[in-house]
Amino acid sequence: MSDAAIPTPxxxxxxxLVGPIAWVRNNLFSGWISGLISLxxxxxxxxxxxxxxxxxxxxxxxxxxNNQTQACRDLRGTGACWAVITEKHRFIxxxxxxxxxxxxxxxxILIFSGLFIVSAMRSFWRKELALxxxxxxTAIGVLMWGGVLGLNYVPQERWGGLVxxxxxxxxxxxxxxxxxxxxxxxxxxxxxxxxxxxxxYVELIRGVPLISLLFMASVMFPxxxxxxxxxxxxxxxxxxxxxxxxxxxxxxxxxxxxxxxxGQYEAADALGLSYWKKTGFxxxxxxxxxxxxxxxxxxxxFFKDTSLVLIxxxxxxxxxxxxxxxxxxxxxxxxxxxxxxxxxxxxxxFAMSRYSQNLEAELNRHRVR
Amino acid sequence: xxxxxxxxxxxARADAPPAIMLDKVxxxxxxxxxxxxxxxxxxxxxxxxxCGPSGSGKSTLIRCINRLETHQEGSIKVDGIExxxxxxxxxAIRREVGMVFQSFNLFPHxxxxxxxxxxxxxxxxxxxxxAEALAMQYLERVKxxxxxxxxxxQLSGGxxxxxxxxxxxxxxxxxxxxxxPTSALDPEMIKEVLEVMVSLAETGMTMVCVTHxxxxxxxxxxxxxxMDRGEIVEQGPPGxxxxxxxxxxxxxFLSQILRGH
Numbered sequence: 001m002s003d004a005a006i007p008t009p010x011x012x013x014x015x016x017l018v019g020p021i022a023w024v025r026n027n028l029f030s031g032w033i034s035g036l037i038s039l040x041x042x043x044x045x046x047x048x049x050x051x052x053x054x055x056x057x058x059x060x061x062x063x064x065x066n067n068q069t070q071a072c073r074d075l076r077g078t079g080a081c082w083a084v085i086t087e088k089h090r091f092i093x094x095x096x097x098x099x100x101x102x103x104x105x106x107x108x109i110l111i112f113s114g115l116f117i118v119s120a121m122r123s124f125w126r127k128e129l130a131l132x133x134x135x136x137x138t139a140i141g142v143l144m145w146g147g148v149l150g151l152n153y154v155p156q157e158r159w160g161g162l163v164x165x166x167x168x169x170x171x172x173x174x175x176x177x178x179x180x181x182x183x184x185x186x187x188x189x190x191x192x193x194x195x196x197x198x199x200x201y202v203e204l205i206r207g208v209p210l211i212s213l214l215f216m217a218s219v220m221f222p223x224x225x226x227x228x229x230x231x232x233x234x235x236x237x238x239x240x241x242x243x244x245x246x247x248x249x250x251x252x253x254x255x256x257x258x259x260x261x262x263g264q265y266e267a268a269d270a271l272g273l274s275y276w277k278k279t280g281f282x283x284x285x286x287x288x289x290x291x292x293x294x295x296x297x298x299x300x301x302f303f304k305d306t307s308l309v310l311i312x313x314x315x316x317x318x319x320x321x322x323x324x325x326x327x328x329x330x331x332x333x334x335x336x337x338x339x340x341x342x343x344x345x346x347x348x349x350f351a352m353s354r355y356s357q358n359l360e361a362e363l364n365r366h367r368v369r
Numbered sequence: 370x371x372x373x374x375x376x377x378x379x380x381a382r383a384d385a386p387p388a389i390m391l392d393k394v395x396x397x398x399x400x401x402x403x404x405x406x407x408x409x410x411x412x413x414x415x416x417x418x419x420c421g422p423s424g425s426g427k428s429t430l431i432r433c434i435n436r437l438e439t440h441q442e443g444s445i446k447v448d449g450i451e452x453x454x455x456x457x458x459x460x461a462i463r464r465e466v467g468m469v470f471q472s473f474n475l476f477p478h479x480x481x482x483x484x485x486x487x488x489x490x491x492x493x494x495x496x497x498x499x500a501e502a503l504a505m506q507y508l509e510r511v512k513x514x515x516x517x518x519x520x521x522x523q524l525s526g527g528x529x530x531x532x533x534x535x536x537x538x539x540x541x542x543x544x545x546x547x548x549x550p551t552s553a554l555d556p557e558m559i560k561e562v563l564e565v566m567v568s569l570a571e572t573g574m575t576m577v578c579v580t581h582x583x584x585x586x587x588x589x590x591x592x593x594x595x596m597d598r599g600e601i602v603e604q605g606p607p608g609x610x611x612x613x614x615x616x617x618x619x620x621x622f623l624s625q626i627l628r629g630h
Contacts, residue, residue, distance in 0.1 A: 266437050267474035271488035271540060272463035281487060286478050366478050366520035 056080045063087075069329050084333040085340050088324040092341065095160015095315040101152060104143045105163045111136050111143075112166045120355055122362070133174070140167075156234050160315030162344065167234070168306040168316065172241040173299055179242065180249030185279065187254055198250070205247035210308055213240045218312035237309050245302045252294045256287035289363045296356035300349045317341055386449060388413045388544055388575045389434060394443035396429060403429050404440065405599040413543075416576045418586040418607070421596035422622055427579045430596070431546050434577065435466045448543060464492060467537030471549040473529045475521035481508070481532050482517040485539045493540065500539070507535040511565050527558025531565050538569075545569065547578040581626060583611065595619050 029035040059079025061072050063086045072081035085092075094105040115136045118124050124132075144163065147153035159167075186198035205213070217240040218233060225231065260283060268278040288295070310319040321341040325333055389411040396404035403426045411417050419427045432438040433445060436452050436459055445452040447462045475484050485504035489495040495503070508514045511531035513524075521529055530550055537545060547566065551559040563585050570576060570589040580586065586593055586607050593610040595603045597618045603610060614620045 261474075263470060263472050263474035264476065267468075267470065267476070269437060270435055270463060270466075270468040270470075271536070272460055272492045273488060274460070274492075277491050281491065282476055286476075289478065367522055 054079075069333075072333065080336055081333045082336060084325065084330050084336050088330065088337070089340075091161070091324045092317065092320050092337070093161045094163060095320045096158045097160060097163075098152070098154060098158065101146070101154060104146070104151065104154075105159070105161070108140045108143050108163050109166060111140055112170060115170075116351075137171075156232055159234070161320040162317045164234070164309070164315060164320075165303075165306050165317040168238060168241055168309065169303045171238055172245055172302060172306065175242045176245035176249055176302075179246040180253050181284065183246060183250035184253035184257055187250070188257060202247045202250055205243055206251075210240070210244050210305055211311060213244055214308060214312050216240070233312065234314060237312060237314055241302070241306065241309075245298070248298050248302075249295065252291050252298055253287065255294070256289075256291035257283065259290050260287055289360075292356055292360045292363070296352055300352055303348060303352070304345060317344060386413075387411055387446075388415070388448060389577070390444075390446040391430075391434075392444045392446075394430075394433065394440045394445060396426075396433065396438065396440045396442075403599050404433070407443075407596075407599075407601055409594065409601065411544075411575065411577060414573050414575055416570050416589050416591050417578070417594060418590040418592070419577065419579045419594045419596060420581060420583075420586070420622075420626075421602075422625070424598075425596040426599040427596045428548055431548050431577055431579050434544075434546060435463055435468055437468075464540060465543045466546060467540055467542035467544070468546045469530070469533050469537055469548065469550045471552050473521070473526070473533045473553075475529055475533055475536070477521050480518055480520055481513070481524070484521065484532060485536045488536075489539050504535070504539050507538045508532070510538075510568070511535045512561075525558060526554050527561045530554065530558075530562045534562075534565055534569070544575045544577070547576065547580065549579050549581075551580065551582060583626060587611065595622065597622070 028038040055078065059075060060082050061075065061079060062082050064071050064083040069081070069083070072083055075081065090099070090102060093109070094102045097105045115133065118132060119129065142148060143151070144159060144167075145154060145156075183198045183201060186194045187202070189195045189198070214237055217236040221236055222231070264282055264286070265278065268282045273281065307316050307318040309316055310322075315323065318341055321337045325331060325337050387410040389409070391407055391409045394404050394407045395402070405426075407426075407430060409430075419430065421427045429438055433440050433452075434447060440452075448465050450458050450462055452458070452462065475481075476487070479487065482501060482504055485507065486497065486500040489500040489503060490497055505514055505517065508517055511534055513528055513531055513535075516524055516528060516532070521532065524532065534550075550566070551562050554562060559582070563582060566576075566578070566585065567589055576589075578585075578590075590607045592604060593607045594601055595610060595618075602616055603614065603619050610619070611623065614623055
């Protein structure tokens, strides 16, 4: 009889229930059909991976002397010609920036990366971070333009590559995000003029493609300026991107605002919080947390959309990659260049994606019981 | 006869001016007339219970007092200040009037302690340490100081409602409004919230409670107001209202309440 005072001790689960063996059994070989599919897929993955290693590593040519690409051409596609990256990586990263000054563009990329990393750490989320941003962006401006502190002046037309992509994306989102919050709040305003303005802005901008906005910024906008006045082409493209991203982000933020129950506003009102304090402490913290996935989705989209500036003749990362293989000696090695450029894009986008998942989990901890 | 009741109530509390004065207040939701010529004075320190069937306008009435709803006709004076579109007057009133909601409305992304200190710090400009000490004092009074570091979602409904009371008290209001504070609670949690409200009543706080808890009304109310279809139908001391209802509407309401319990 076991109705005694000693409770039945817990036993470890059988091996068929927990551990890697159980996982493989349950997920890959739960029946003969799924087992067969798993085996076929496994075979294809291994075959493809081996093929890629053979092409990309074993048969690859890593460097060639003096643009003599014969060694690469002799491979006839059986191996990668990474020599094109060895030869052209500076062009892909820095565009036509003067060769001996390229350390400045490189340093700018490092500052951008450092800025992203610092901003991602929650322990640095305080008022001083705004100063760090101002400092970093000023430093990048000084480095890129030069003309002061003994640095040679480099006109904006010579900038290019990854730096341009990072500048467009960082400034774009840094200005578009606050703008989008104001617009989203404005669309819910009780003042008809503000509301109408915000609705018109969002609907107008969303109604046209980014390409046409960029065209307008580069071709039409200067026609309206007085004679002799000229605004930097990059700046015009930058403003177009900010306005475009702002409209899309505003709708995402508005979606978050709508999820907030009315009781939250009423509780804040009843405590005597003013509109801005209510918005800053109660409304936005809750609304923005809920829309982290669609926000980051839009961020990632715009990071890649910056490549559209190629149509108005700005050399971003993708355009620089494309231009690098125009030279006759290097024609035909597009795969290697596009893989590299794609990998750089992927690194930034994947980092954003992982970080957002992390942030989401951390910021929504209060919802876990 | 209602005037004599009010006279009795306010005479009992010196001759301080009424904390809340409503004079012929009318309100419409679209075409629906939800408050009809409501006049009511609440004396300083008085405990008033408002009851009535759902849709009778009792919640609307209490929400007009701190202007979560706006009235269209008549005047409402709180602590001597006329309610109008003047934002400064509104700020002043909301600082003096605390409110507890049926659905608690705690801020889910802030801890219990932060829920309590937010308004004192940012509206009353109290130093953080002082606000926290004050919050802990009130959390002890509602008997949940040990939950201060948790988030609202981790607490039971009764605990959340007690936090909501503490949060309102942290603003040191002169008047407390309760909008059906126990209606969203399980029976075993109603008791713990009512206990807190009774002990608050014992401190002499001016309270206006919309509630169906007749036991609570009997125990602490100085006066019970019965509303139906947007107007005040009867009012008087709880004993009189419950034992000698004069109107059929109140009789019907009381029989329904008793059947429900």
